[in-house]
Amino acid sequence: MTRPRILVVGAGFAGVACVRRLERRLAPEEADLTLVTPFSYQLYLPLLPQVASGVLTPQSIALSLRRSEKYRTRIIPGGAIGVDLRSKVCVVRTITDEIVNQPYDYIVLAPGSITRTFDIPGLTDHAFGMKTLAEAAYLRDHVISQLDLADASHDPAERASRLQFVVVGGGYAGTETAACLQRLTHAAVRRYPRLDPGLIKWHLIDIAPKLMPELGEKLGRSAQEVLTRRGIEISLGVSIAKAGPEEVTFTNGRVVPTRTLIWTAGVVASPLIATLGAETVRGRLAVNADMCLPGHDGVFALGDAAAVPDEAKGDGAVCPPTAQHALRQGRQVADNVIATLRGQPMRPYHHKDLGLVVDLGGTDAVSKPLGLELRGLPAQAVARGYHFAALRTNVAKVRVATNWLLNAVAGDDFVRTGFQARKPAKLHDFEYTDAYLTPEQVRAHVEEAGRAVR
Ligand SMILES: Cc1cc2nc3c(=O)[nH]c(=O)nc-3n(C[C@H](O)[C@H](O)[C@H](O)COP(=O)(O)OP(=O)(O)OC[C@H]3O[C@@H](n4cnc5c(N)ncnc54)[C@H](O)[C@@H]3O)c2cc1C
16 A cells, blocks of 8 residues: 655745654654755744844754654755646756656645735845845845945945945844844944944835834834934835835935845745645635645645634734744644544644744844843843744754854954855845746646656
8 A cells, every 4th residue: 555645845944843743743654754845954034134144154043954863754855836736746846957746645835935025116136135044145245245345445426335225124024134234234344444434324114104013112112212223224104116236216205325225025925825726815825724725635734825814813813924833833734634644633723922032133132922021131031042942953052052152252253255246146046936837837737747657
């Protein structure tokens, strides 16, 4: 008898939590486990801004998928570019650009999200995101190279544009990115005696009237005060009207000369979800509380890619796209897959939000664990303690803690590696958004492959 084939797509918070639990709770003879992932690590995204600012090395937040010999899942190195629900086939583009069809009996879709963009002239050509390890490492080099180039330039206009930085998005990702990188340039400028520190300007803008509204009125204001004290100019109710190679135009008409536009204005589900041709809620796959796709046995979706009903909140709310939910949904979905295999009832996902931690660098932070409002050092202790506990492996915990300690003792360094200097660096280059098939192409591809076999 052949074993049921379980295919998990995506090795993020949700996918890895699911795979690890399946490995632990299913005997090897009960099912074949396969994971499709373009990278051989799970990225701990909440600490990405600290990689961009150089506080952490990239490797410390890239958790190996092959750390233990107990891990028995077969890993296909590549990205899923389409799923045909009718014939139960997932189309995969491997890292060597081969297209392979992967049949499954059960599929768990956890490909996460990509940077949400809008139809703003020049945006996708000139903005950097903060979603992948390569992006964070690239951005770090880019910011340091702006200091190097401004230092070498005799042209005041060039210097001014290289030393202004614009971050769009006042959620936690954008706020932490602006805060961490501003600290980097603030510390770095002392090593550039020819540069006037007054020329370095950071702008944080958001179309919403408040920064991080989920923090509440008082804590949001505290975060804003910390950033303003550090010299970050915050503009609310404002977005970008146009982006160019050397300047951006805000929607209020202001033109800011800059070569650095960082776009963190929200996320949208992975384009893989659209290839299914199934119902979505604002781009996320519409699933039941047990994370099953209605009308399709054996199809599960979770994390940023799925609109999982938030049973703890009720009122038709869906879970926000956070690691906190993705990780717990991953474990629950594994239990539900196992329940289906064994003919047992599935359980709905239920988790009450634990709150939010926002690390603004150094001793600055704001945190709201379980509704408790914290600022400064206590907030920073909670933020770092939370990340330390949430990192999945002991090796990663030690790497991160050692990096924090080293940074606290020895300060920042300002090395520009140059590894990616001449690579294309648009949003789609980092997030592979143009790799996906349309639902019709998926169908045609699977049918053609079927004919070839017959
Ligand atoms: C800068 C930043 C800071 C954040 N801070 C916090 C925080 O403090 N707290 C919090 O709770 N959340 C935070 N988040 C959000 C959190 O990281 C996400 O909600 C979480 O990562 C979602 O988990 P996931 O498993 O759905 O997706 P991900 O963790 O993004 O994993 C998706 C995985 O799928 C892979 N993948 C993508 N497409 C494909 C494909 N086609 N085929 C195969 N694999 C694919 C990706 O490479 C990735 O490994 C932050 C996010 C960012 C960007």
